[in-house]
Amino acid sequence: MNKSKFLLIAIAIFALTTSAMAQKKNDPTLSVHTGKHRQEIIIPQIKGYNVYKADFHTHTIYSDGNITPSLRVREAWSDGLDILAITDHIEYRRIERDLIKYMGEYIKEEYRNLPKGVNTNLQDVAADERGILANLNTNYDEAIESNQQYGMLIVRGVEITRNEGHYNAIFTTDNNKIYHPNIKQSIQNAVDQGAYVFQNHPKHNKTTKTSMSPLAEELHNSGLVKGMEIGNGWAFWGRLVPYCIKNNVPMFSNSDGHSTIAERFQPYYNDGVYRNMTFILAKKCDEKSIKEAIEKGRTIAYHNNRLIGKEEYLAELFKASVSIEHLCDNKKETVVMLTNKSSLPYSVKVGKGEMIVHAMSAVQLALPKGSASAEFTVTNLICGGNKRVKVTMDFKRKPTNPYLAANETWYPR
Secondary structure, three states, rough: OOHHHHHHHHHHHHHHHHHHHHHHHHHHHHHHOOOOOOOOOOOOOOOOOOEEEEOOEOOOOOOOOOHHHHHHHHHHHHHOOOOOOEEEEEOOOOOHHHHHHHHHHHHHHHOOOOOOOOOOOOOOOOOOOOOOOOOOOHHHHHHHHHHHHHOOOOEEEEEEOOOOEEEEEEEEOOOOOOOOOOOHHHHHHHHOOOOEEEEEOOOOOOOOOOOOOOHHHHHHHHHOOOOEEEEEEEEHHHHHHHHHHHHHOOOEEEEEEEHHHHHHHHHHOOOOOOOEEEEEEOOOOOOOHHHHHOOOOOOEEOOOEEEOOOOHHHHHHHHHHEEEEEEOOOOOOOEEEEEEEEOOOOEEOOOOOOEEEEOOEEEEEEEEOOOOOOEEEEEEEEEEOOOOEEEEEEOOOOOHHHHHHHHOOOOOO
Protein backbone atom coordinates (compact mmCIF):
# COMPACT_ATOMS: atom_id res chain seq x y z
CA MET A 1 0.00 0.00 0.00
CA ASN A 2 1.46 3.34 -1.05
CA LYS A 3 1.67 6.23 1.34
CA SER A 4 -1.13 8.24 -0.31
CA LYS A 5 -3.66 5.38 0.07
CA PHE A 6 -2.59 4.83 3.67
CA LEU A 7 -3.00 8.54 4.40
CA LEU A 8 -6.51 8.59 2.87
CA ILE A 9 -7.58 5.57 4.95
CA ALA A 10 -6.19 7.15 8.10
CA ILE A 11 -8.04 10.41 7.40
CA ALA A 12 -11.29 8.50 6.80
CA ILE A 13 -10.95 6.56 10.07
CA PHE A 14 -10.22 9.77 11.95
CA ALA A 15 -13.25 11.48 10.38
CA LEU A 16 -15.56 8.59 11.29
CA THR A 17 -14.22 8.49 14.85
CA THR A 18 -14.57 12.25 15.26
CA SER A 19 -18.10 12.13 13.87
CA ALA A 20 -19.05 9.36 16.32
CA MET A 21 -17.55 11.30 19.23
CA ALA A 22 -19.43 14.42 18.20
CA GLN A 23 -22.65 12.43 17.93
CA LYS A 24 -22.11 11.03 21.42
CA LYS A 25 -21.33 14.48 22.75
CA ASN A 26 -24.57 15.85 21.34
CA ASP A 27 -26.66 12.83 22.28
CA PRO A 28 -29.17 14.12 24.89
CA THR A 29 -29.37 10.68 26.53
CA LEU A 30 -25.72 11.02 27.53
CA SER A 31 -26.24 14.32 29.31
CA VAL A 32 -27.96 12.52 32.20
CA HIS A 33 -25.79 12.20 35.33
CA THR A 34 -24.02 8.86 35.28
CA GLY A 35 -22.52 6.87 38.12
CA LYS A 36 -25.07 8.05 40.69
CA HIS A 37 -26.86 5.07 42.11
CA ARG A 38 -29.37 4.91 44.96
CA GLN A 39 -29.99 1.98 47.25
CA GLU A 40 -33.74 1.74 47.60
CA ILE A 41 -35.07 0.53 50.94
CA ILE A 42 -38.53 -0.89 50.37
CA ILE A 43 -40.96 -0.60 53.29
CA PRO A 44 -44.73 -0.96 52.75
CA GLN A 45 -47.34 1.47 54.01
CA ILE A 46 -48.48 1.18 57.62
CA LYS A 47 -52.06 2.11 58.49
CA GLY A 48 -52.27 4.27 55.38
CA TYR A 49 -49.01 6.09 56.13
CA ASN A 50 -45.91 6.07 53.98
CA VAL A 51 -42.69 5.15 55.79
CA TYR A 52 -39.98 7.75 55.18
CA LYS A 53 -36.33 7.10 56.08
CA ALA A 54 -34.57 9.90 57.96
CA ASP A 55 -31.29 10.75 59.65
CA PHE A 56 -31.71 13.72 62.00
CA HIS A 57 -28.17 13.84 63.41
CA THR A 58 -25.19 14.48 61.11
CA HIS A 59 -22.20 16.83 61.02
CA THR A 60 -20.09 18.60 58.41
CA ILE A 61 -16.98 20.78 58.17
CA TYR A 62 -19.05 23.60 59.65
CA SER A 63 -18.53 22.12 63.12
CA ASP A 64 -16.44 19.00 63.72
CA GLY A 65 -17.36 16.84 60.73
CA ASN A 66 -14.90 15.85 58.04
CA ILE A 67 -17.04 16.24 54.91
CA THR A 68 -19.01 19.00 53.21
CA PRO A 69 -22.81 19.46 53.31
CA SER A 70 -22.86 18.63 49.59
CA LEU A 71 -21.25 15.24 50.15
CA ARG A 72 -23.49 14.58 53.16
CA VAL A 73 -26.55 15.11 50.95
CA ARG A 74 -25.24 12.95 48.11
CA GLU A 75 -24.30 10.22 50.56
CA ALA A 76 -27.74 10.21 52.22
CA TRP A 77 -29.48 9.98 48.85
CA SER A 78 -27.23 7.10 47.80
CA ASP A 79 -28.01 5.28 51.06
CA GLY A 80 -31.75 5.42 50.35
CA LEU A 81 -32.81 8.18 52.75
CA ASP A 82 -35.74 10.50 52.14
CA ILE A 83 -34.99 13.08 54.85
CA LEU A 84 -31.73 14.54 56.12
CA ALA A 85 -30.91 17.05 58.85
CA ILE A 86 -27.42 18.50 59.15
CA THR A 87 -27.10 19.35 62.83
CA ASP A 88 -23.72 20.98 63.29
CA HIS A 89 -22.74 22.04 66.78
CA ILE A 90 -23.39 25.68 67.60
CA GLU A 91 -20.79 25.84 70.34
CA TYR A 92 -18.08 23.54 69.01
CA ARG A 93 -16.66 24.29 65.57
CA ARG A 94 -13.26 22.62 65.33
CA ILE A 95 -12.81 22.92 61.58
CA GLU A 96 -13.42 26.67 61.73
CA ARG A 97 -10.09 27.16 63.51
CA ASP A 98 -8.22 25.49 60.65
CA LEU A 99 -10.11 27.56 58.10
CA ILE A 100 -9.22 30.74 60.00
CA LYS A 101 -5.55 29.87 59.65
CA TYR A 102 -5.95 29.07 55.97
CA MET A 103 -7.88 32.25 55.22
CA GLY A 104 -5.45 34.41 57.20
CA GLU A 105 -4.75 37.18 54.66
CA TYR A 106 -8.37 37.33 53.48
CA ILE A 107 -9.86 38.01 56.88
CA LYS A 108 -10.46 41.49 58.20
CA GLU A 109 -7.42 43.05 59.80
CA GLU A 110 -8.81 42.97 63.34
CA TYR A 111 -9.38 39.19 63.18
CA ARG A 112 -6.08 38.10 61.64
CA ASN A 113 -4.38 37.43 64.95
CA LEU A 114 -7.02 34.95 66.10
CA PRO A 115 -5.54 31.58 65.13
CA LYS A 116 -8.12 29.72 67.24
CA GLY A 117 -11.12 31.49 65.76
CA VAL A 118 -13.74 33.31 67.79
CA ASN A 119 -15.83 31.45 70.39
CA THR A 120 -15.44 28.09 68.65
CA ASN A 121 -15.49 25.99 71.83
CA LEU A 122 -18.22 26.99 74.27
CA GLN A 123 -18.94 23.68 75.96
CA ASP A 124 -17.40 24.80 79.25
CA VAL A 125 -17.38 28.60 79.02
CA ALA A 126 -19.74 31.30 77.85
CA ALA A 127 -19.09 33.30 74.69
CA ASP A 128 -17.27 36.60 75.13
CA GLU A 129 -18.66 39.93 74.03
CA ARG A 130 -18.00 39.23 70.36
CA GLY A 131 -20.50 36.35 70.35
CA ILE A 132 -20.39 33.80 67.52
CA LEU A 133 -19.17 35.39 64.30
CA ALA A 134 -19.88 32.47 61.98
CA ASN A 135 -23.08 32.20 59.92
CA LEU A 136 -24.62 29.04 61.37
CA ASN A 137 -27.11 28.73 58.49
CA THR A 138 -24.43 28.23 55.83
CA ASN A 139 -24.46 24.43 56.06
CA TYR A 140 -28.21 24.34 55.45
CA ASP A 141 -27.95 26.73 52.50
CA GLU A 142 -25.27 24.58 50.88
CA ALA A 143 -27.24 21.39 51.51
CA ILE A 144 -30.36 22.90 49.91
CA GLU A 145 -28.38 23.90 46.83
CA SER A 146 -26.83 20.44 46.49
CA ASN A 147 -30.20 18.75 47.04
CA GLN A 148 -31.67 20.23 43.86
CA GLN A 149 -30.50 17.17 41.92
CA TYR A 150 -31.64 14.66 44.55
CA GLY A 151 -35.05 15.80 45.77
CA MET A 152 -34.85 14.78 49.42
CA LEU A 153 -36.34 16.78 52.28
CA ILE A 154 -33.55 18.78 53.94
CA VAL A 155 -34.40 19.84 57.50
CA ARG A 156 -32.62 22.77 59.13
CA GLY A 157 -31.19 21.87 62.52
CA VAL A 158 -28.44 22.34 65.11
CA GLU A 159 -26.90 20.48 68.00
CA ILE A 160 -26.86 22.31 71.32
CA THR A 161 -23.73 21.05 73.03
CA ARG A 162 -22.64 21.31 76.65
CA ASN A 163 -20.94 18.94 79.04
CA GLU A 164 -24.34 18.74 80.73
CA GLY A 165 -25.75 17.00 77.68
CA HIS A 166 -26.28 17.24 73.92
CA TYR A 167 -29.62 18.09 72.32
CA ASN A 168 -30.69 18.31 68.68
CA ALA A 169 -33.11 20.99 67.54
CA ILE A 170 -34.71 20.27 64.15
CA PHE A 171 -37.10 22.42 62.10
CA THR A 172 -35.30 25.59 63.24
CA THR A 173 -35.69 28.80 61.22
CA ASP A 174 -32.52 30.75 62.12
CA ASN A 175 -29.60 28.97 63.73
CA ASN A 176 -27.87 32.27 64.48
CA LYS A 177 -30.49 33.17 67.09
CA ILE A 178 -30.31 30.06 69.26
CA TYR A 179 -27.10 30.31 71.29
CA HIS A 180 -27.26 31.37 74.94
CA PRO A 181 -24.73 30.65 77.73
CA ASN A 182 -27.49 28.84 79.65
CA ILE A 183 -28.37 25.55 77.97
CA LYS A 184 -32.03 25.69 78.97
CA GLN A 185 -32.39 29.14 77.46
CA SER A 186 -30.62 27.98 74.31
CA ILE A 187 -33.14 25.14 73.97
CA GLN A 188 -35.97 27.58 74.71
CA ASN A 189 -34.72 29.85 71.91
CA ALA A 190 -34.95 26.93 69.49
CA VAL A 191 -38.43 25.97 70.71
CA ASP A 192 -39.56 29.58 70.27
CA GLN A 193 -38.73 29.19 66.58
CA GLY A 194 -41.04 26.18 66.38
CA ALA A 195 -38.21 23.65 66.60
CA TYR A 196 -38.58 20.10 67.86
CA VAL A 197 -35.87 19.11 70.36
CA PHE A 198 -34.71 15.60 71.22
CA GLN A 199 -31.98 14.32 73.50
CA ASN A 200 -28.86 12.88 71.87
CA HIS A 201 -26.96 9.75 72.97
CA PRO A 202 -28.20 9.83 76.59
CA LYS A 203 -25.77 8.74 79.26
CA HIS A 204 -26.82 6.22 81.88
CA ASN A 205 -27.17 7.51 85.41
CA LYS A 206 -28.10 4.76 87.86
CA THR A 207 -29.16 7.22 90.56
CA THR A 208 -32.29 8.13 88.61
CA LYS A 209 -35.31 5.99 87.82
CA THR A 210 -35.08 6.62 84.09
CA SER A 211 -31.31 6.30 83.73
CA MET A 212 -31.13 9.95 82.70
CA SER A 213 -29.30 12.88 84.24
CA PRO A 214 -31.32 15.23 86.48
CA LEU A 215 -31.06 17.97 83.82
CA ALA A 216 -32.40 15.65 81.14
CA GLU A 217 -35.32 14.65 83.34
CA GLU A 218 -36.07 18.31 84.03
CA LEU A 219 -36.00 19.17 80.33
CA HIS A 220 -38.27 16.25 79.43
CA ASN A 221 -40.69 16.98 82.26
CA SER A 222 -40.90 20.66 81.27
CA GLY A 223 -41.75 19.78 77.67
CA LEU A 224 -38.75 21.58 76.20
CA VAL A 225 -37.26 18.26 75.11
CA LYS A 226 -39.74 15.82 73.58
CA GLY A 227 -37.78 13.03 71.92
CA MET A 228 -35.01 10.56 72.68
CA GLU A 229 -32.18 9.24 70.50
CA ILE A 230 -31.95 5.64 71.67
CA GLY A 231 -29.71 4.58 68.76
CA ASN A 232 -26.52 6.46 67.84
CA GLY A 233 -24.00 4.80 65.55
CA TRP A 234 -23.47 1.38 67.11
CA ALA A 235 -24.54 2.51 70.60
CA PHE A 236 -28.02 1.54 71.80
CA TRP A 237 -29.73 2.72 74.97
CA GLY A 238 -32.24 -0.08 75.40
CA ARG A 239 -32.73 0.73 79.09
CA LEU A 240 -34.55 3.91 78.11
CA VAL A 241 -37.03 2.25 75.76
CA PRO A 242 -39.55 1.46 78.57
CA TYR A 243 -39.40 5.10 79.70
CA CYS A 244 -40.08 6.31 76.16
CA ILE A 245 -42.97 3.88 75.66
CA LYS A 246 -44.54 4.72 79.02
CA ASN A 247 -44.25 8.49 78.56
CA ASN A 248 -45.04 8.57 74.83
CA VAL A 249 -41.57 9.91 73.97
CA PRO A 250 -40.79 9.53 70.24
CA MET A 251 -37.64 7.48 69.69
CA PHE A 252 -34.93 8.26 67.15
CA SER A 253 -31.98 6.38 65.72
CA ASN A 254 -29.37 8.44 63.89
CA SER A 255 -25.89 8.06 62.46
CA ASP A 256 -24.23 11.03 64.21
CA GLY A 257 -22.02 10.95 61.13
CA HIS A 258 -18.80 12.95 61.29
CA SER A 259 -16.80 11.15 58.61
CA THR A 260 -18.37 9.26 55.71
CA ILE A 261 -21.15 6.90 56.69
CA ALA A 262 -19.50 4.10 54.72
CA GLU A 263 -16.41 4.37 56.92
CA ARG A 264 -18.54 3.57 59.95
CA PHE A 265 -21.09 1.12 58.55
CA GLN A 266 -19.54 -0.44 55.43
CA PRO A 267 -18.21 -3.59 57.17
CA TYR A 268 -21.80 -4.50 58.06
CA TYR A 269 -23.48 -3.73 54.73
CA ASN A 270 -22.82 -7.24 53.41
CA ASP A 271 -24.76 -8.61 56.38
CA GLY A 272 -27.83 -6.66 55.29
CA VAL A 273 -27.40 -3.93 57.90
CA TYR A 274 -28.16 -0.34 56.94
CA ARG A 275 -26.98 2.89 58.51
CA ASN A 276 -29.01 4.12 61.48
CA MET A 277 -32.36 5.57 60.46
CA THR A 278 -35.53 6.93 61.97
CA PHE A 279 -38.66 5.80 60.13
CA ILE A 280 -41.37 8.46 59.99
CA LEU A 281 -44.98 7.44 59.33
CA ALA A 282 -46.54 10.31 57.39
CA LYS A 283 -48.84 11.03 54.46
CA LYS A 284 -46.34 13.27 52.65
CA CYS A 285 -42.64 13.97 52.72
CA ASP A 286 -42.87 17.68 53.44
CA GLU A 287 -41.82 19.58 56.53
CA LYS A 288 -45.32 20.08 57.88
CA SER A 289 -46.31 16.41 57.54
CA ILE A 290 -43.03 15.07 58.93
CA LYS A 291 -43.08 17.38 61.92
CA GLU A 292 -46.71 16.49 62.64
CA ALA A 293 -45.86 12.78 62.51
CA ILE A 294 -42.99 13.22 64.96
CA GLU A 295 -45.11 15.27 67.33
CA LYS A 296 -47.74 12.48 67.29
CA GLY A 297 -45.10 9.85 68.03
CA ARG A 298 -45.24 8.05 64.67
CA THR A 299 -41.57 7.10 64.65
CA ILE A 300 -39.73 3.78 64.53
CA ALA A 301 -36.01 3.65 65.32
CA TYR A 302 -33.92 1.38 63.11
CA HIS A 303 -30.65 0.23 64.68
CA ASN A 304 -28.55 -2.72 63.50
CA ASN A 305 -31.58 -4.57 62.08
CA ARG A 306 -33.56 -3.93 65.26
CA LEU A 307 -36.75 -1.89 65.08
CA ILE A 308 -37.81 -0.03 68.19
CA GLY A 309 -41.13 1.72 68.67
CA LYS A 310 -44.76 1.40 69.68
CA GLU A 311 -46.13 -2.12 69.53
CA GLU A 312 -49.07 -1.19 67.30
CA TYR A 313 -46.82 0.25 64.59
CA LEU A 314 -44.26 -2.55 64.77
CA ALA A 315 -46.94 -5.24 64.52
CA GLU A 316 -48.52 -3.50 61.53
CA LEU A 317 -45.10 -3.15 59.90
CA PHE A 318 -44.51 -6.89 60.18
CA LYS A 319 -47.95 -7.81 58.87
CA ALA A 320 -47.57 -5.36 55.97
CA SER A 321 -44.14 -6.79 55.13
CA VAL A 322 -44.63 -10.52 55.60
CA SER A 323 -47.38 -12.67 54.12
CA ILE A 324 -48.20 -16.30 54.98
CA GLU A 325 -49.40 -18.98 52.58
CA HIS A 326 -50.47 -22.58 53.25
CA LEU A 327 -48.49 -25.05 51.13
CA CYS A 328 -49.56 -28.50 52.29
CA ASP A 329 -50.03 -30.93 55.15
CA ASN A 330 -47.73 -33.93 55.43
CA LYS A 331 -47.87 -36.84 57.88
CA LYS A 332 -47.10 -34.78 60.94
CA GLU A 333 -47.18 -31.05 60.09
CA THR A 334 -48.78 -28.16 58.30
CA VAL A 335 -46.27 -26.44 56.05
CA VAL A 336 -46.59 -22.75 55.26
CA MET A 337 -44.43 -20.23 53.45
CA LEU A 338 -43.53 -16.80 54.82
CA THR A 339 -42.72 -14.21 52.14
CA ASN A 340 -40.99 -10.97 53.08
CA LYS A 341 -41.73 -8.20 50.58
CA SER A 342 -39.65 -5.56 52.40
CA SER A 343 -35.95 -4.65 52.60
CA LEU A 344 -35.88 -5.44 56.32
CA PRO A 345 -35.15 -8.87 57.82
CA TYR A 346 -37.32 -10.28 60.59
CA SER A 347 -36.25 -12.76 63.26
CA VAL A 348 -39.26 -14.99 63.93
CA LYS A 349 -39.66 -17.29 66.90
CA VAL A 350 -42.26 -20.05 66.65
CA GLY A 351 -42.50 -22.38 69.61
CA LYS A 352 -38.94 -23.31 70.58
CA GLY A 353 -37.43 -22.58 67.16
CA GLU A 354 -36.27 -19.29 65.66
CA MET A 355 -35.50 -18.35 62.09
CA ILE A 356 -34.75 -15.26 60.01
CA VAL A 357 -37.06 -14.23 57.22
CA HIS A 358 -34.52 -12.36 55.12
CA ALA A 359 -35.32 -9.24 53.13
CA MET A 360 -37.03 -9.87 49.81
CA SER A 361 -37.11 -13.62 50.31
CA ALA A 362 -39.32 -16.52 51.39
CA VAL A 363 -38.91 -19.38 53.83
CA GLN A 364 -40.91 -22.50 54.63
CA LEU A 365 -42.12 -23.13 58.15
CA ALA A 366 -43.62 -26.20 59.83
CA LEU A 367 -46.59 -25.76 62.19
CA PRO A 368 -48.69 -28.29 64.14
CA LYS A 369 -50.79 -30.33 61.73
CA GLY A 370 -54.18 -28.83 60.96
CA SER A 371 -53.15 -25.26 61.85
CA ALA A 372 -55.03 -22.36 60.28
CA SER A 373 -53.00 -19.62 61.95
CA ALA A 374 -49.48 -18.98 63.22
CA GLU A 375 -48.34 -17.17 66.34
CA PHE A 376 -44.98 -15.45 66.11
CA THR A 377 -42.71 -13.58 68.47
CA VAL A 378 -40.66 -11.24 66.29
CA THR A 379 -37.49 -10.90 68.33
CA ASN A 380 -36.00 -7.93 66.48
CA LEU A 381 -39.14 -5.81 67.01
CA ILE A 382 -38.62 -4.12 70.39
CA CYS A 383 -41.51 -2.43 72.17
CA GLY A 384 -40.14 -2.39 75.73
CA GLY A 385 -37.16 -3.41 77.81
CA ASN A 386 -37.39 -7.14 77.21
CA LYS A 387 -40.70 -7.00 75.41
CA ARG A 388 -40.91 -8.21 71.81
CA VAL A 389 -43.82 -7.91 69.41
CA LYS A 390 -46.15 -10.90 69.15
CA VAL A 391 -48.19 -11.38 65.98
CA THR A 392 -50.91 -13.86 65.02
CA MET A 393 -51.50 -14.42 61.30
CA ASP A 394 -54.36 -16.45 59.82
CA PHE A 395 -54.12 -18.24 56.49
CA LYS A 396 -56.44 -20.11 54.12
CA ARG A 397 -55.83 -23.83 53.92
CA LYS A 398 -55.47 -25.55 50.52
CA PRO A 399 -56.27 -29.13 49.56
CA THR A 400 -53.06 -31.09 50.07
CA ASN A 401 -51.33 -32.95 47.24
CA PRO A 402 -51.27 -36.68 48.23
CA TYR A 403 -47.64 -36.99 47.13
CA LEU A 404 -46.56 -34.12 49.41
CA ALA A 405 -48.62 -35.51 52.28
CA ALA A 406 -46.62 -38.74 52.13
CA ASN A 407 -43.27 -36.98 52.52
CA GLU A 408 -41.26 -36.84 55.70
CA THR A 409 -41.38 -33.88 58.09
CA TRP A 410 -40.32 -30.48 56.82
CA TYR A 411 -37.65 -28.22 58.23
CA PRO A 412 -37.73 -26.34 60.54
CA ARG A 413 -39.89 -28.24 62.97
